[in-house]
Amino acid sequence: MSLSSELASRVRDGVPVALATVVAGPGLSRKLLIVPDEDPAPSSLGDSELDRVVRRDALAELEAGRSGVRHYGSRGQTTPEDLDDSEVVTVFVESWAPPPQMWIFGAVDFTAALARVAKILGFRVLVCDAREIFATGRRFPMADEVRVTWPGPVFDDRGAELGSRDAVCILTHDPKFDVPAVKGALATSVGYIGVMGSRRTHSHRLERLAEAGIDDPADLARLMSPVGLDIGARTPEETAISICAEIISARTGRAARPLRDTEGPIHR
Amino acid sequence: MRELLDDLDRWRVAGTRVALARVVDVEGSGPRGPGAAMAVSENGEVVGSVSGGCVEGAVVTESLAVLAGEREPGIITFGYSDDEAFAVGLTCGGTIRLYVEEYDW
Numbered sequence: 001m002s003l004s005s006e007l008a009s010r011v012r013d014g015v016p017v018a019l020a021t022v023v024a025g026p027g028l029s030r031k032l033l034i035v036p037d038e039d040p041a042p043s044s045l046g047d048s049e050l051d052r053v054v055r056r057d058a059l060a061e062l063e064a065g066r067s068g069v070r071h072y073g074s075r076g077q078t079t080p081e082d083l084d085d086s087e088v089v090t091v092f093v094e095s096w097a098p099p100p101q102m103w104i105f106g107a108v109d110f111t112a113a114l115a116r117v118a119k120i121l122g123f124r125v126l127v128c129d130a131r132e133i134f135a136t137g138r139r140f141p142m143a144d145e146v147r148v149t150w151p152g153p154v155f156d157d158r159g160a161e162l163g164s165r166d167a168v169c170i171l172t173h174d175p176k177f178d179v180p181a182v183k184g185a186l187a188t189s190v191g192y193i194g195v196m197g198s199r200r201t202h203s204h205r206l207e208r209l210a211e212a213g214i215d216d217p218a219d220l221a222r223l224m225s226p227v228g229l230d231i232g233a234r235t236p237e238e239t240a241i242s243i244c245a246e247i248i249s250a251r252t253g254r255a256a257r258p259l260r261d262t263e264g265p266i267h268r
Numbered sequence: 269m270r271e272l273l274d275d276l277d278r279w280r281v282a283g284t285r286v287a288l289a290r291v292v293d294v295e296g297s298g299p300r301g302p303g304a305a306m307a308v309s310e311n312g313e314v315v316g317s318v319s320g321g322c323v324e325g326a327v328v329t330e331s332l333a334v335l336a337g338e339r340e341p342g343i344i345t346f347g348y349s350d351d352e353a354f355a356v357g358l359t360c361g362g363t364i365r366l367y368v369e370e371y372d373w
Binding site: 002003004008011012021023024028029031067068069090092094095096265266 | 269270273276277280290292293296297301302303340341342343362365367369371373
């Protein structure tokens with residue numbers, strides 16, 4: 001199997017993989033395929049120490065879902081002093097990380113619209129509701145997975161998968177379901193937690209959460225509620241855009257104002 | 269490159285030679301980040317994109333030159349601030365570097 005077909009099959013399967021390519025310096029175009037916890041078919045940049053150092057760095061890039069160039073000595077030197085006497089090898093590390101996840105709790109009208117917009121943005125979407133008649137694959141054909149259960153078990157099973165690129169959206173408005181979902185989400189390192197409901201609903205929810213022992217201000221500050229950016233959204237589809245725009249701006253740290261009214265580079 | 273896989277497979281099966289251009293570095297403002305890619309077949313078929321349409325034409329020319337053996341694989345730079353840069357630039361004012369090579373690995 002060629003290097004490219006081995007790479008392609010992993011990218012298609014959605015498993016993490018990185019490809020390092022020498023883009024300048026000795027060994028131009030040589031490649032190294034990097035797969036966490038596995039030894040893929042042998043490939044090399046031309047020096048075993050360089051391979052080792054690049055593999056180490058590429059695993060970190062892969063974890064962060066980042067791609068970019070790095071410079072090394074031709075024998076894997078990384079400190080500037082060691083590079084003085086060596087030719088420089090420029091290596092491009094391209095990462096294919098699994099898609100970010102969005103977990104939506106509550107199979108309500110807004111759920112289908114949010115799941116559709118999330119799919120456009122490349123999320124792997126899970127919909128969860130304890131009510132069997134609502135949480136069906138037929139109602140949410142766009143979801144990658146529909147679970148009929150309470151939030152607790154989902155977080156217990158898979159909460160450790162969630163990281164900074166992922167999102168949890170709680171759309172139920174029902175304390176019975178909201179409280180365990182919020183509790184489960186707060187126990188993960190998920191990057192975004194949106195909880196639907198009016199300001200009134202949210203203040204009642206805060207009381208329910210406090211009764212459940214969730215009152216740490218640092219935890220509560222992670223909750224985006226009412227959910228979404230203030231774009232005047234009314235319909236489920238508009239609300240989905242508002243929520244997803246908030247997720248993007250939370251990730252990029254941007255204030256979500258019209259570009260016309262801001263200054264500086266658009267892409268930072 | 270993910271979105272190119274089907275076309276790359278198709279060309280490989282057909283025995284068509286292909287050049288692959290990947291964005292490796294972006295300075296300042298740039299519409300697409302590292303990893304954005306396009307592929308150009310020896311017949312001039314193009315898939316994918318590496319910018320908002322600003323430099324694709326020049327990338328096709330360079331890709332075909334690599335396939336024809338008229339230039340070595342290597343980095344090409346687009347951006348107005350660089351003397352070495354190609355005459356075409358990015359309307360957003362940034363600089364992007366692409367690595368162009370034959371897809372034969």
